[in-house]
Amino acid sequence: MRAIAVSAFDAEPCLVEVPKPDPGAGDVRVKVEYAALNPLDAQPPGRPPDGGFSAAFPLIVGADFAGRVDMIGPGDNRFRVGDPVFGRVTVQPPGRCGAYSEYVCVPQDSPVTLVPRELPLRLAAALPTAGGTAAQILGGTAVHSGRNLLVVGAAGGVGSFLTQLAAARGLAVVAAVRGDEGRRMKALGATATVDTTLAAGELERAVRELYPAGADALVDLVSTGPAAFAAHAALVREGGVAVTTRGAAAPRGVARVDFRFAPTARLLDELAAAAARGELRVPVDMELPLEKAPQALLRSRAGGARGKTVFTL
Structure with a gap:
């Protein structure tokens, strides 16, 4: 599958071909249709101090995604194949992938939830990190x-x-x-x-x-x-x-x-419902194909973002 990844610590992201991930127990695999850019995505991963995690390269970047469930892992699961979902990748141990990829595997109990029928997937993809951060700042402080x-x-x-x-x-x-x-x-x-x-x-x-x-x-x-x-x-x-x-x-x-961000599926449900009702406008400023993501990340690093950028897959 196509993905945007880094090949080493402090390396710049680029378009690569990597194996499609397989969902583990309690996971869902999502065929990603949209991924959204966040400022942290633009920072190349620095080498961890001694004793830090052992990374398995290539590391796929990106956190926010929207798409449809295409495979369920072993065991009970609250999702079904074909469900429209959006969410945020919170952990990237070896074998998992980030959001800038054609497929992503996430645990069913992570910040992932159904997309309301009235909300386009491209807008749902832009909600998790930026919308969730704003909501938690306002509600939790x-x-x-x-x-x-x-x-x-x-x-x-x-x-x-x-x-x-x-x-x-x-x-x-x-x-x-x-x-x-x-x-x-x-x-x-x-x-x-x-x-x-x-x-x-x-x-x-x-x-x-x-x-x-x-x-x-x-x-x-x-x-x-x-x-x-x-x-x-x-x-x-x-x-x-x-x-x-x-x-x-x-x-x-x-x-x-x-402030420290701690997203939940419930928070995403509330944001998606507000956006679906038209009470919360999702400020998508730019829509780009996945292969343009490396250039967009460089621009983001320079600052001055206006609204959200989403990538199509």
């Missing part, structure tokens, strides 16, 4: 307890979902983006948008103008260093909360939440 929310990196997949979910809960969302994304973010429910490329201090000026005492909460999806995160967290009022998906310190008086 103190972010939802405020009246307003500053989202830095709002134009990407997670930010697009988070803006919608927060707005649906009645939070006023300030979407900080790079470039001219204001119209799209307001269509997703943002109260205000700020182009952070216009001038130094533009984000601080805009936030202070809207909320002189500071925003109630921050979700920073892009800052990789403590200085950048601290600068954004300084825009949060005393007693507020700052969430980082990258790990960094927050200023004194602001509660920091170092």
Whole structure:
């Protein structure tokens, strides 16, 4: 089967031919029709420290997928051949494959579930990581307890979902983006948008103008260093909360939440139902054939994502 894989630690991904995987006990094998790009997919796997896992190359990349069950492993199973499903590959021990492949095997009790009849598979594929991350940030932290929310990196997949979910809960969302994304973010429910490329201090000026005492909460999806995160967290009022998906310190008086994603099938069911009802727009920005995935991953690594990219198989 065709797949996008790396041949060694720190190697760049490329299109390869690998054997089709066989499902183990309790597994389902899915004929993948769509796979979705997430920023972590673009990072070549680094060599683990001594005592780390022993990788079996080639390692197939990718986490999010949608397709149809084509084989059931031994034992009882909650799925049937032909079921339309979507989900997330959470573990890649030797013999398993990632989502950027024509077939993927996943345990039935992993984050995988049925696709509602009203939801196209291409949209379902874009939901698991980005949509699930947004939903867990909003539901599992103190972010939802405020009246307003500053989202830095709002134009990407997670930010697009988070803006919608927060707005649906009645939070006023300030979407900080790079470039001219204001119209799209307001269509997703943002109260205000700020182009952070216009001038130094533009984000601080805009936030202070809207909320002189500071925003109630921050979700920073892009800052990789403590200085950048601290600068954004300084825009949060005393007693507020700052969430980082990258790990960094927050200023004194602001509660920091170092977010860790823990997807479940139930969470995917809730997201899919909201998308099927039209309550949650799935921001697919680009659809590409699988062989274009290596170039798309390089572009993703450069940053500035707008919505989601899905690959067709």
